[in-house]
Amino acid sequence: MSLRIRFILIVLSLFVVFAILFFTAHATLQAIQNIHDHQYQLKQNDVQLIQPWMTLPYIAHIYHIPVNILYASLRLPDNRITGHSTLQILARKRKESIHQLITCIQQSIILYRNTHPIQPYPSPTIGRGEIFYY
Amino acid sequence: MNALIPFLLSWFQSYSYPALWLCIFIAAIGAPLPISLILLASGAFAALGDFQLVYLFITAVTASACGDSCGYYLGRKLNVGAIQQLMQKKRFRLISPQAFERSQKYFQRHGAWAIFLSRCIVPALGGAINLLAGIEHYPFKRFLIYDLAGETISAILPLTLGYTFGASWEGIGDVMNRASLLIFTLLIGIYLVRLLIKTVQHLKKAKKEEQSTQRHIGTRYVSEAKNSNKLTFTSQKGEFK
Numbered sequence A: 001m002s003l004r005i006r007f008i009l010i011v012l013s014l015f016v017v018f019a020i021l022f023f024t025a026h027a028t029l030q031a032i033q034n035i036h037d038h039q040y041q042l043k044q045n046d047v048q049l050i051q052p053w054m055t056l057p058y059i060a061h062i063y064h065i066p067v068n069i070l071y072a073s074l075r076l077p078d079n080r081i082t083g084h085s086t087l088q089i090l091a092r093k094r095k096e097s098i099h100q101l102i103t104c105i106q107q108s109i110i111l112y113r114n115t116h117p118i119q120p121y122p123s124p125t126i127g128r129g130e131i132f133y134y
Numbered sequence B: 001m002n003a004l005i006p007f008l009l010s011w012f013q014s015y016s017y018p019a020l021w022l023c024i025f026i027a028a029i030g031a032p033l034p035i036s037l038i039l040l041a042s043g044a045f046a047a048l049g050d051f052q053l054v055y056l057f058i059t060a061v062t063a064s065a066c067g068d069s070c071g072y073y074l075g076r077k078l079n080v081g082a083i084q085q086l087m088q089k090k091r092f093r094l095i096s097p098q099a100f101e102r103s104q105k106y107f108q109r110h111g112a113w114a115i116f117l118s119r120c121i122v123p124a125l126g127g128a129i130n131l132l133a134g135i136e137h138y139p140f141k142r143f144l145i146y147d148l149a150g151e152t153i154s155a156i157l158p159l160t161l162g163y164t165f166g167a168s169w170e171g172i173g174d175v176m177n178r179a180s181l182l183i184f185t186l187l188i189g190i191y192l193v194r195l196l197i198k199t200v201q202h203l204k205k206a207k208k209e210e211q212s213t214q215r216h217i218g219t220r221y222v223s224e225a226k227n228s229n230k231l232t233f234t235s236q237k238g239e240f241k
Helices: A003-043 A056-062 A067-074 A087-094 A098-115 B005-029 B035-048 B053-077 B080-088 B097-120 B123-135 B140-240
Strands: none
Touching: A003 B140, A056 A067, A056 A098, A056 B035, A056 B140, A067 A098, A087 A098, A087 B005, B005 B035, B005 B053, B005 B123, B035 B053, B035 B140, B053 B123, B053 B140, B097 B123, B097 B140, B123 B140
């Protein structure tokens, strides 16, 4: 291969590589933004984030609710096997669709949250934790 | 998301570390299992308190090192002579024997980088690199050192990220895939720029050589012409005389 043809081929491949680099960098930034949004939704206790890979104790952990509420809503026993099964496996065992199961869990979380709203942090005191006696 | 993940995670939840070890081991031999995603999810479950990060790390590194070593020995068992004979036959020839030999030499020189980078940046190439290292009879001790170094990074990163970001591990998996593609493309870009610089240098050298030969031919032509002129001049002189 002559040097000139080699030069042209390298320049062309560099153009292709730069184009791929641009698109991949854009996609990476977008994925980072998605994580940020996801974390924000989690902080807001958005029940739409429940996924088929989650287990009942995991859902209870991220939504800050007692796990027995979830077991009770699905009429499941609180044992090791149920606790370690993902929602997909539970749905298969119960012979219902994963969407039905997730909807049921979402409803029970919302119901619990309505009766037990999250207490906002208390406003800071002037004396930064000192006790005042009146 | 990969459809296998809920089943693999359920299996992992039920049978704990041995299940994870087996999954990683099978994937390290070459099976297409989404191991980095499973490690991210394990990190997330560790944040809940189901598993210990240190045990997860030990499980991941030992399983992948064992799987990679199996791949290496499989490659070693393959007969290189048979492959070379196959290369000689035109019917089966995908690459020339010269290129095959060059690639062998190249692997002996830069194999360490290939082993290390295929663990942490392009895990999809891991199985093929293990086989190749075995076929090339790459020293096993060196293979194991670079393999362990790469696998340590490839285990620590998803486990800690999964632990930190919890339920967002799927998004983290997405970022990791894209970032690895980005780094891989960047490496190709750097290689191409180096190649371009070398080619430009060669072009300049070739041009200079061409110019010098032209000048040489020119001076020779001029001197020859001068000589011939001298002759004609002398002859003319002679004639004149």
